[in-house]
Amino acid sequence: MPCITELLQQGSRCPEHQPWPRSLVDPGVWTGAATLLEQGQVSLLGLWGEANGVHMALMESQSGEIGVISLACPDGRFPSVGLKHAPALRPERAIRSLFGLEPVGTPDARPWLDHGRWGSRAPLGASPASVTLDSPYAFLPAEGEGLHQVAVGPVHAGIIEPGHFRFTANGETIVRLEERLGYTHKGIEGLMTGADLQRATKLAGRISGDSTVAYAIAFSRSVEAALGIEAPPRAHWLRALMAELERLANHLGDIGAICNDASFALMQTHCAILRERVLRTAGICFGHRLMRDRVLPGGVTADLDHANISALEALLGNIRKRFPALVELYDYTASLLDRTVATGYLKPQLARQYAAGGYVGRGSGRDFDARRAPGYPPYDGLEFKVPVREDGDVNARIWIRIDEVEASLSLIEQILERLPGGPLSTSLPVASGEGMALVEGFRGDILAWVRLDAQGKVLRCHLRDPSWFQWPLLEAAIEGNIVADFPLCNKSFNCSYSGHDL
Amino acid sequence: MRHLLFKNIFRTPLTELPPQRDEEFVAELATRVDRAARRRLGRSLAIRAVDAGSCNGCELEMHALSNAFYDLERYGFRFVASPRHADVLLVTGPVTKNMREALERTWNATPDPKWVVAVGDCAFDGGCFAGSYAVAGGLSKVLPVDLHIRGCPPSPAQLLNGLLSLMETVSLAPGSAE
Ligand code: SF4
Numbered sequence: 171m172p173c174i175t176e177l178l179q180q181g182s183r184c185p186e187h188q189p190w191p192r193s194l195v196d197p198g199v200w201t202g203a204a205t206l207l208e209q210g211q212v213s214l215l216g217l218w219g220e221a222n223g224v225h226m227a228l229m230e231s232q233s234g235e236i237g238v239i240s241l242a243c244p245d246g247r248f249p250s251v252g253l254k255h256a257p258a259l260r261p262e263r264a265i266r267s268l269f270g271l272e273p274v275g276t277p278d279a280r281p282w283l284d285h286g287r288w289g290s291r292a293p294l295g296a297s298p299a300s301v302t303l304d305s306p307y308a309f310l311p312a313e314g315e316g317l318h319q320v321a322v323g324p325v326h327a328g329i330i331e332p333g334h335f336r337f338t339a340n341g342e343t344i345v346r347l348e349e350r351l352g353y354t355h356k357g358i359e360g361l362m363t364g365a366d367l368q369r370a371t372k373l374a375g376r377i378s379g380d381s382t383v384a385y386a387i388a389f390s391r392s393v394e395a396a397l398g399i400e401a402p403p404r405a406h407w408l409r410a411l412m413a414e415l416e417r418l419a420n421h422l423g424d425i426g427a428i429c430n431d432a433s434f435a436l437m438q439t440h441c442a443i444l445r446e447r448v449l450r451t452a453g454i455c456f457g458h459r460l461m462r463d464r465v466l467p468g469g470v471t472a473d474l475d476h477a478n479i480s481a482l483e484a485l486l487g488n489i490r491k492r493f494p495a496l497v498e499l500y501d502y503t504a505s506l507l508d509r510t511v512a513t514g515y516l517k518p519q520l521a522r523q524y525a526a527g528g529y530v531g532r533g534s535g536r537d538f539d540a541r542r543a544p545g546y547p548p549y550d551g552l553e554f555k556v557p558v559r560e561d562g563d564v565n566a567r568i569w570i571r572i573d574e575v576e577a578s579l580s581l582i583e584q585i586l587e588r589l590p591g592g593p594l595s596t597s598l599p600v601a602s603g604e605g606m607a608l609v610e611g612f613r614g615d616i617l618a619w620v621r622l623d624a625q626g627k628v629l630r631c632h633l634r635d636p637s638w639f640q641w642p643l644l645e646a647a648i649e650g651n652i653v654a655d656f657p658l659c660n661k662s663f664n665c666s667y668s669g670h671d672l
Numbered sequence: 673m674r675h676l677l678f679k680n681i682f683r684t685p686l687t688e689l690p691p692q693r694d695e696e697f698v699a700e701l702a703t704r705v706d707r708a709a710r711r712r713l714g715r716s717l718a719i720r721a722v723d724a725g726s727c728n729g730c731e732l733e734m735h736a737l738s739n740a741f742y743d744l745e746r747y748g749f750r751f752v753a754s755p756r757h758a759d760v761l762l763v764t765g766p767v768t769k770n771m772r773e774a775l776e777r778t779w780n781a782t783p784d785p786k787w788v789v790a791v792g793d794c795a796f797d798g799g800c801f802a803g804s805y806a807v808a809g810g811l812s813k814v815l816p817v818d819l820h821i822r823g824c825p826p827s828p829a830q831l832l833n834g835l836l837s838l839m840e841t842v843s844l845a846p847g848s849a850e
Pocket of ligand 1: 823
């Protein structure tokens with residue numbers, strides 16, 4: 171029997187949770203799940219809290235089966251998962267900072283997200299304290315002869331989101347990188363609680379601006395699951411169209427920007443032109459360049475007419491004409507490859523352990539794409555290849571993006587050819603429920619979990635960005651590289667600060 | 673690569689005409705910029721971007737300003753890496769409490785005369801994040817703001833429009849060429 175089924179059977183089922191099962195378990199089963207994570211039999215999809223309990227979403231590594239286990243924390247404590255499974259450390263620290271629940275036995279009791287500036291502690295917990303943290307943040311020590319530290323951020327030298335990086339280097343070589351994040355923490359999960367669906371959808375679309383479509387789809391699907399409804403077919407297809415345009419725009423931007431961080435500006439210039447063409451076409455077709463607020467629970471708000479379809483076809487033609495020359499330029503520029511090949515190597519074993527999504531995981535051998543499995547419409551009826559490589563370096567992450575650009579172009583073509591007719595949305599019943607969704611954004615899989623009350627308002631919503639399981643891997647991938655290659659490695663990961671900080 | 677470079681020499685440029693200036697912007701600015709400053713700056717402004725907790729949407733459109741269609745530098749604008757080299761701070765986000773000090777320090781490190789531009793609906797009044805325990809709720813709560821460019825995010829054309837208005841007020845207003 172699959173081990174997730176077994177875990178769930180040892181607890182009491184929460185029948186309202188859809189589409190995957192959820193069980194309320196005791197601390198023993200919770201710890202058993204941590205052991206399964208440690209052994210690699212299941213991977214961690216998410217770990218989040220609420221005022222009086224914690225939840226853990228798991229996926230079985232072999233079968234892909236998904237389930238959620240929950241643990242009540244009447245005394246404000248839960249057994250640490252991070253003790254056995256390192257990827258759980260930061261989510262656990264965040265639970266402690268936001269809800270005040272103690273992970274018992276945690277090897278890292280430092281705060282996360284809370285910088286002592288909110289005027290309170292555990293702002294979302296059962297009993298927020300009005301005292302703030304005051305001790306300075308303790309970076310992990312790195313000691314040895316000839317080591318020096320470089321502190322970077324939170325304000326960086328370009329148009330980049332804020333975060334702090336503490337490098338310890340021996341000469342040019344990085345021996346340790348430690349990230350400190352949370353600078354963009356806006357308290358979105360707090361704002362979600364009590365919000366009606368319209369406002370909650372707006373917030374979900376503003377968690378990470380570059381993935382606004384993917385987040386809106388993830389949130390909408392979780393609400394639809396909670397209410398037991400399906401969006402109409404045309405809405406599914408238009409959502410996928412927007413999602414692929416978003417993926418296309420981001421990958422084109424990233425390919426150029428990574429090369430630019432190796433001082434090869436020509437690629438950046440040309441990729442930025444293609445990216446701008448995608449955004450302009452999106453603006454024409456959907457009325458917003460980033461296609462924000464176009465997806466909502468029940469369906470979509472924007473439709474396509476014939477002129478829009480020709481604009482999209484012209485866009486595909488243009489990219490198909492220009493992009494191959496850029497790929498060739500990348501592949502034949504030895505001085506550029508010299509920077510990207512073998513730089514920022516991420517071990518496949520780490521990508522697996524952290525269940526890293528997107529190009530970070532797929533560039534290091536993790537063959538996972540939420541569009542394919544668990545899957546959601548309309549992708550079950552579309553043909554697309556999921557590129558996977560084992561080489562794990564900056565070059566690999568560029569090639570995954572290149573292959574995904576091709577895949578998205580073909581997906582958009584298929585969608586335009588077969589776009590079904592019918593209504594754009596369906597009306598929502600006012601009811602309570604719990605739902606979860608896993609949606610593939612350009613960066614990786616986004617998990618959305620929502621609980622609605624009888625008035626259809628959000629009681630609790632958790633949105634887990636793929637970056638949660640990618641940021642820690644950047645620390646590992648950078649080890650042994652030179653400080654000057656950090657921007658290159660960082661851009662090849664392109665983790666979201668805002669998506670992670672919430 | 674030579675092939676690609678060569679072809680591009682003969683392609684017509686993508687760069688577009690500047691957008692129409694918005695009178696409201698110019699009026700808002702004119703009141704704040706003194707003549708001495710105008711003289712000193714001439715027709716060039718160095719911009720330092722500061723993300724004070726945005727969702728990164730505003731950053732995407734700020735990046736777009738440098739692409740071949742908008743080509744910000746032809747107007748004399750430059751994004752610089754240090755606040756010490758900057759005339760203008762372009763600030764996004766609702767100003768999270770965790771970023772407030774870094775933002776204030778950046779502003780203090782920027783030499784006078786300096787201007788502060790609030791980019792996006794969040795920087796205007798906190799946008800949909802207003803009221804959270806974790807945000808100050810708008811840039812004007814923290815720094816004196818010279819110009820708001822609204823939008824979520826403002827399009828590159830709107831950003832350009834705002835920046836050009838700022839430039840005009842700074843360097844081309846009557847009397848600035850004394
Ligand atoms: S204004 Fe909109 S796009 Fe800009 S940071 Fe705020 S939410 Fe994001």
